[in-house]
Amino acid sequence: MTIIFSGLALGAIYALVAIGYNIVFLSQKTFNFAQATLMMFGAFLAYLGIAVWGLPWWLVGIGAAIIVGLIAALEERVAVRPVKDMHNLLVTTLGASFVIEGVAQLIWGGEPHAVPFFLGNKPLEIAGGAVLPVEIAIVVVVVLLVVALTQFSKRSMVGIALLGMSEDREAAVLRGVNVRRFAFLAFVATGMIAGFLGVIVGPKTYAVATLGASLALKGFVVLAIGGFGSMWGVLVGGAIVGLAEAIAGRYWGADYAAITVFAILVIILMIKPTGLFTRRKERTV
Amino acid sequence: MHRKKLAASVAALAVATLTFAGCSGNSTSPETSKPSEGGSSSSEPIKVVVFGGVSAEGILANNAATSITAAKASVASVNAAGGIDGRQVEIEVIDDTGDPTVAVTKLKELLASGDKPVAVMNSGPSTVADAMIPILTQNKILSFNIGPTATSADPAQSPYNFDLSPSANDYIKAFVPTMEDKGYEDVAILHGSSAYGELFGKGTSEIFGESGFTVVGNEGYDVAALDMTAQLEALKSKNPDVLVLDAYGAPLGYVLQGIEKLGWDIPIMGNTSVSATTLIATEPPTGVLGTDQVKNLTMQVFTSTKFDKNDAAVNDGVKHMVEAGDIKTSLILAYNLDAMWLVKAAAEKEGSLDAEALVKGITDAQVQKDAGTILIKNYGFTPEKHSPSLGTDEFLFISPGPLVNGQFQ
Numbered sequence: 001m002t003i004i005f006s007g008l009a010l011g012a013i014y015a016l017v018a019i020g021y022n023i024v025f026l027s028q029k030t031f032n033f034a035q036a037t038l039m040m041f042g043a044f045l046a047y048l049g050i051a052v053w054g055l056p057w058w059l060v061g062i063g064a065a066i067i068v069g070l071i072a073a074l075e076e077r078v079a080v081r082p083v084k085d086m087h088n089l090l091v092t093t094l095g096a097s098f099v100i101e102g103v104a105q106l107i108w109g110g111e112p113h114a115v116p117f118f119l120g121n122k123p124l125e126i127a128g129g130a131v132l133p134v135e136i137a138i139v140v141v142v143v144l145l146v147v148a149l150t151q152f153s154k155r156s157m158v159g160i161a162l163l164g165m166s167e168d169r170e171a172a173v174l175r176g177v178n179v180r181r182f183a184f185l186a187f188v189a190t191g192m193i194a195g196f197l198g199v200i201v202g203p204k205t206y207a208v209a210t211l212g213a214s215l216a217l218k219g220f221v222v223l224a225i226g227g228f229g230s231m232w233g234v235l236v237g238g239a240i241v242g243l244a245e246a247i248a249g250r251y252w253g254a255d256y257a258a259i260t261v262f263a264i265l266v267i268i269l270m271i272k273p274t275g276l277f278t279r280r281k282e283r284t285v
Numbered sequence: 286m287h288r289k290k291l292a293a294s295v296a297a298l299a300v301a302t303l304t305f306a307g308c309s310g311n312s313t314s315p316e317t318s319k320p321s322e323g324g325s326s327s328s329e330p331i332k333v334v335v336f337g338g339v340s341a342e343g344i345l346a347n348n349a350a351t352s353i354t355a356a357k358a359s360v361a362s363v364n365a366a367g368g369i370d371g372r373q374v375e376i377e378v379i380d381d382t383g384d385p386t387v388a389v390t391k392l393k394e395l396l397a398s399g400d401k402p403v404a405v406m407n408s409g410p411s412t413v414a415d416a417m418i419p420i421l422t423q424n425k426i427l428s429f430n431i432g433p434t435a436t437s438a439d440p441a442q443s444p445y446n447f448d449l450s451p452s453a454n455d456y457i458k459a460f461v462p463t464m465e466d467k468g469y470e471d472v473a474i475l476h477g478s479s480a481y482g483e484l485f486g487k488g489t490s491e492i493f494g495e496s497g498f499t500v501v502g503n504e505g506y507d508v509a510a511l512d513m514t515a516q517l518e519a520l521k522s523k524n525p526d527v528l529v530l531d532a533y534g535a536p537l538g539y540v541l542q543g544i545e546k547l548g549w550d551i552p553i554m555g556n557t558s559v560s561a562t563t564l565i566a567t568e569p570p571t572g573v574l575g576t577d578q579v580k581n582l583t584m585q586v587f588t589s590t591k592f593d594k595n596d597a598a599v600n601d602g603v604k605h606m607v608e609a610g611d612i613k614t615s616l617i618l619a620y621n622l623d624a625m626w627l628v629k630a631a632a633e634k635e636g637s638l639d640a641e642a643l644v645k646g647i648t649d650a651q652v653q654k655d656a657g658t659i660l661i662k663n664y665g666f667t668p669e670k671h672s673p674s675l676g677t678d679e680f681l682f683i684s685p686g687p688l689v690n691g692q693f694q
Binding site: 002003006009010013047050051052109110111112113114116121123130131132204205206208210211213214215245246247248249250251253254255257258 | 345346347478504505506507509510511512514515516518519534535537538539542545546547548562563564567569570571572573
């Protein structure tokens with residue numbers, strides 16, 4: 001059971017990154033490859049606020065959400081909005097990721113820093129397996145986040161507008177949706193979520209500048225398995241990737257962990273090219 | 286037509302410029318330039334140069350800072366002891382950003398200036414050493430290197446270079462006496478997927494096996510992974526007596542976190558990568574020093590990396606380092622601290638600063654013993670092998686403690 005818990009927690013971290021990718025994808029039909037780096041920055045702010053300054057975790061979470069939200073806003077203005085060709089966003093958001101990582105290294109260096117978890121770090125015994133409180137928290141938070149965002153997109157005007165934008169941008173404009181503004185707000189929201197999540201991701205991963213690189217690719221794999229645009233797909237994709245990595249690592253060795261994950265990705269995409277939870281769209285030619 | 290003429294003129298100008306530049310380079314080429322030693326009776330300062338990634342990224346910059354500080358301290362302490370043959374030593378620091386291309390460009394600029402140094406201390410990773418050593422060899426310049434390459438310790442290919450960092454096998458062999466003393470029989474190994482980690486994983490299996498231990502498990506982990514519970518559980522199932530660990534940076538944290546999560550009460554012997562990670566030397570809430578995660582951990586260090594108030598030579602070296610600059614990591618990376626002592630002993634024995642004479646002196650066992658090196662007492666260089674052959678007495682296995690001026694307290 002310990003391996004199952006580890007896999008689920010790992011998958012949940014990847015899923016948190018994938019949620020950020022998804023929100024930007026829904027609003028702009030593109031990806032923010034700096035999403036994982038924004039989460040890394042959130043982890044450093046959590047380290048600074050909780051471990052160094054001794055502030056309460058919730059206050060640090062709110063502060064980190066605001067700061068990382070501002071960084072995301074800056075990224076949108078500098079690296080996303082001026083780019084006319086959507087394909088070039090791959091380069092500019094990757095560039096933003098390098099800049100954010102470089103700034104983090106300049107400020108905090110290359111060494112890892114511990115981030116205390118507000119519920120403690122003592123392992124718990126559950127169903128015959130060992131699990132850390134922070135691992136339970138990460139899984140619970142990712143599920144709650146997916147439920148909340150799904151409900152938000154169904155029940156609020158903003159959410160419906162975002163879904164409308166993702167379906168047909170021009171139609172949304174014709175219905176009076178300010179797509180530019182909504183896209184900007186969605187981008188900032190992903191930054192705020194990434195910043196806030198630093199208080200629960202940091203205790204598991206440590207605050208370390210290379211965290212973004214570790215998370216970025218796996219987050220993308222989670223999204224591809226679940227299906228671009230699907231929040232529930234993120235949950236399932238995260239669980240598949242995390243469990244595959246943990247179980248393959250346990251029984252076949254570390255060399256097979258990454259191979260297994262990518263083999264599963266290829267098999268799923270061969271069977272269902274849109275990912276598990278996204279339907280193929282038909283159009284008249 | 287005008288464009289063609291213009292292009293031809295520009296091309297001609299470029300060729301002429303390059304030709305003159307080439308001539309200019311030739312005028313101070315290694316064949317014609319003299320090392321800054323002057324004559325043997327000269328009182329001019331002796332010039333040495335240290336290359337390091339001052340503006341490299343993250344941890345590389347910290348490592349370079351410590352190496353450069355060690356180089357400066359080496360010069361300062363030799364000067365304080367009267368210099369080399371009565372001549373003072375001057376040091377120049379060159380920032381190679383940890384990039385082999387930059388390092389080669391700056392080295393060529395240095396040589397083209399005609400101010401040929403007596404020795405170069407290369408403080409970067411092996412990629413930088415790989416690029417620089419052939420040029421240093423071609424120019425017959427003595428060099429010291431902390432990032433060994435496949436050929437850097439082979440006098441047939443790099444006759445003027447000495448690796449200051451011991452080989453992976455020297456580090457691994459030093460585990461054996463302690464493991465025997467503790468009575469361990471069944472050994473589990475966990476190592477990273479880095480080049481050194483793979484070397485460590487392979488070397489430990491071989492050397493421990495040859496030394497009579499049973500290697501019950503040898504697991505690797507991806508250095509980009511965020512959780513090592515799977516590998517640890519696989520090793521735990523083999524019920525070893527000790528876990529020998531290679532981990533550096535955040536992966537060390539994940540390993541310790543995983544061991545605590547599994548409730549695995551096993552002695553852990555970490556290599557120098559473990560002791561080079563500041564996480565274990567920092568108390569909570571920002572580190573893990575003093576927590577249950579490190580209660581079973583001992584780690585490999587040089588004897589000089591553990592503070593000993595009675596070791597006057599090391600304490601004097603550390604004093605010079607503190608005066609010279611920042612010590613941002615443990616003294617494990619302060620090999621350069623010894624470089625000038627080796628040069629001094631060799632030059633004074635041979636009566637020359639010529640590279641070949643210095644090499645002859647440095648490979649003399651008596652010279653090495655008399656050199657008064659600080660970080661490592663006796664390097665064991667030979668004319669056939671320019672890498673250290675260290676005795677196990679150069680190493681200690683210690684519990685983590687606070688790191689002050691590069692030394693564990």
